[in-house]
Amino acid sequence: MESPWDELALAFSRTSMFPFFDIAHYLVSVMALRHKPGAAAMAWKNPLASWFTAMLHCFGGGILSCILLAEPPLRFLANHTNILLASSIWYIIFFCPCDLVSQGYSFLPVQLLAAGMKEVTRTWKIVGGVTHANSYYKNGWLVMIAIGWARGAGGTVITNFESLAKGDWKPEGHEWLKMSYPAKVTLLGSVIFTFQHTKHLAISKHNLMFLYTIFIVATKVTMMITQTSTVSFAPFEDTLSRMLFGWQQQFSCEKKNEAKSSSNGTGSLASKPADDSSDKVKKKHAKKTE
16 A cells, blocks of 8 residues: 555656646746847847747757757647647737736746746656657666756757857857756756666655655745855765865875975985085185195
């Protein structure tokens, strides 16, 4: 007989993301585009370009995962229901009279609810990416991690190409050079779910989905309430860096110190014969003067 916890986690893992969670995902993604400088003006001036950019924000993870698996990158357009739903969200955000949708979204409880529901979809995207990659490469855990990460946070990478096309791309803001919090937490989730899928982590998938979702939702809500843009993974990253690379730095420092000490020793030895020879020259010169 299953415990109440298992029943709750299992029911949660079977929750459908359509339509409410998908709506929250599209709402948060398009509102992030709406808050960019010049986005509203571009929507009125060139609606087609604005719509395409919004679709990149909404379906960027799926596009990137298709590219990595050599699948058609426009495959997301085949899901007409989701395309119409995302397009409707884009339209009411940019063209609603009196900007009512943006004003309603400005309330903090609405933002917290939408952001929390969007984080729930992140878990489903990671799990779907890992499972989809395993169907191509059986137990290819590196591929599974990459596709899970791409499906969950690939939108940030795809939107960099959109910035490049518009001419305002900045190399220092590239996701590969400076990973954002969503990219880091998605990579962590992709690694965990890959280990679970390959039987290296002794936990059921529905329990792991439930625990991971609680973690990312609680973290996101805390970040929004405290108005912090990032959550520092510095302690974990520093510990991992010292474990993997710290011994190499220590070994190189010891080698440099040994080289310095040996060079100082040879220098002092070389100076002694020079001093002796100078003393002999002085004695000879003294005898000649006598």
